[in-house]
Amino acid sequence: DVKVTQSSRYLVKRTGEKVFLECVQDMDHENMFWYRQDPGLGLRLIYFSYDVKMKEKGDIPEGYSVSREKKERFSLILESASTNQTSMYLCASEAWNRDEQYFGPGTRLTVT
Amino acid sequence: DAKTTQPPSMDCAEGRAANLPCNHSTISGNEYVYWYRQIHSQGPQYIIHGLKNNETNEMASLIITEDRKSSTLILPHATLRDTAVYYCIVRPDGSGNTGKLIFGQGTTLQVKP
Numbered sequence: 001d002v003k004v005t006q007s008s009r010y011l012v013k014r015t016g017e018k019v020f021l022e023c024v025q026d027m028d029h030e031n032m033f034w035y036r037q038d039p040g041l042g043l044r045l046i047y048f049s050y051d052v053k054m055k056e057k058g059d060i061p062e063g064y065s066v067s068r069e070k071k072e073r074f075s076l077i078l079e080s081a082s083t084n085q086t087s088m089y090l091c092a093s094e095a096w097n098r099d100e101q102y103f104g105p106g107t108r109l110t111v112t
Numbered sequence: 113d114a115k116t117t118q119p120p121s122m123d124c125a126e127g128r129a130a131n132l133p134c135n136h137s138t139i140s141g142n143e144y145v146y147w148y149r150q151i152h153s154q155g156p157q158y159i160i161h162g163l164k165n166n167e168t169n170e171m172a173s174l175i176i177t178e179d180r181k182s183s184t185l186i187l188p189h190a191t192l193r194d195t196a197v198y199y200c201i202v203r204p205d206g207s208g209n210t211g212k213l214i215f216g217q218g219t220t221l222q223v224k225p
Contacts, residue, residue: 004155033212042215042216042218043215045212045213048212059212090156092156103156103157106154106155
């Protein structure tokens with residue numbers, strides 16, 4: 001079975017801190033995605049990547065950056081965390097033929 | 113914006129079939145219909161997808177109307193573990209697209225004993 005893991009289920013950070021969210025998949029998938037999920041707004045795409053060292057902005061990239069140095073790992077970086085980045089963050093991966101996306105369990109980030 | 117319309121909530125008795133409708137009247141010829149579900153506090157889970165033919169797998173069946181403007185997800189024997197938010201998503205195939213999934217508000221299915 002495909003497994004997508006995220007480094008933390010719950011995280012609490014202070015305003016202004018630099019935050020790293022890690023995502024690892026074990027199925028050699030080419031495509032990886034970062035979404036955030038907020039009540040009433042659904043899931044929104046932050047960044048995605050089709051290959052190592054490649055990244056593309058999604059719908060809400062402001063305040064975030066990403067890194068993909070290895071195929072299996074896709075990191076989301078909050079350069080200076082703010083309270084409006086309190087959210088559930090979901091990572092997903094899929095194969096090149098884009099059949100189905102596999103999601104991780106999510107990281108619930110609280111910025112105080 | 114989501115390109116699908118789903119009822120906000122539905123109830124189903126345990127052991128009965130759950131039929132979840134979805135309208136996608138503006139669907140394009142190269143767009144597939146996908147269904148995902150999200151159980152509370154978990155990431156979304158893929159269920160099934162199709163283009164124009166009906167599809168069935170171990171989890172569910174997908175019935176797409178001939179004009180492709182609507183579809184129904186069928187869980188043949190709903191259990192309490194099927195209580196979740198179900199999302200109907202249309203997604204284009206082919207290169208040149210982001211591949212992102214646009215999640216709407218979905219249907220909250222409550223399976224009752």
